[in-house]
Amino acid sequence: MKNFTSTGDIVEVTAPANVSSGDIVAVGGLIGIATGDALSSARVNIKTTGVFELAKTSAQAWATVGLAIYRDNSTGLATSVAAGNKLIGVNLAVAANPSASGTVLLSQPFSLSSAAQVTAEIGA
Template sequence: MKNFKQKGDILTLISVAAIASGAGLLVGSIFGITQKAVGAGEEVDVLREGVFTVPKNSAEAWTVGAKVYWDDTAKVFTITNTTDTLVGVAYAIAANPSAIGTVLLDGAIR
């Protein structure tokens, strides 16, 4: 197939800010988990699909299958839908309070 460029599960993006390895990165409507630490304006590969242990809004209890959003201001995952970007679902129960959750990213652009 002549028009195939690459799989979409790992993409190279330009980081909009300094970011740690394993952090969430939102560029436009594309969301992924960074594979290394980079500075602002640097290229970084992001994983768009898979199961990840992530920082969450500690004041929330997550149930399996609950929709999970990325809060780009607080840089945490949340189940509260305000203006945040839907990125996947909770893959495991997470207590309130707890700072860590498990999320399944599905790679969809929303």
């Protein structure tokens, strides 16, 4: 196939802010996890697929596998709160309140646009 350029699981983007390796990075409709550190406006590789242990809002209990998970636009942490935040994927393991991290399967926002669609897609 002569028009294939990449698998797309790691892509280079312009960092929207200073990022550290493992941070959630949102660029337009694209979500990924930084593979290294980068200053704002520098180029950084992000991993767009996979399962990640992500820093989360500690005071939340993620009690359901398949729960829609978002990137908190004010803190950069993973959260179960949809309002004003960007969908990044679904929860894969129960996380207590309090806990510093949770296990998230990334899903690009263009393929999972709402919590209802997440539930429909995973059959929960």
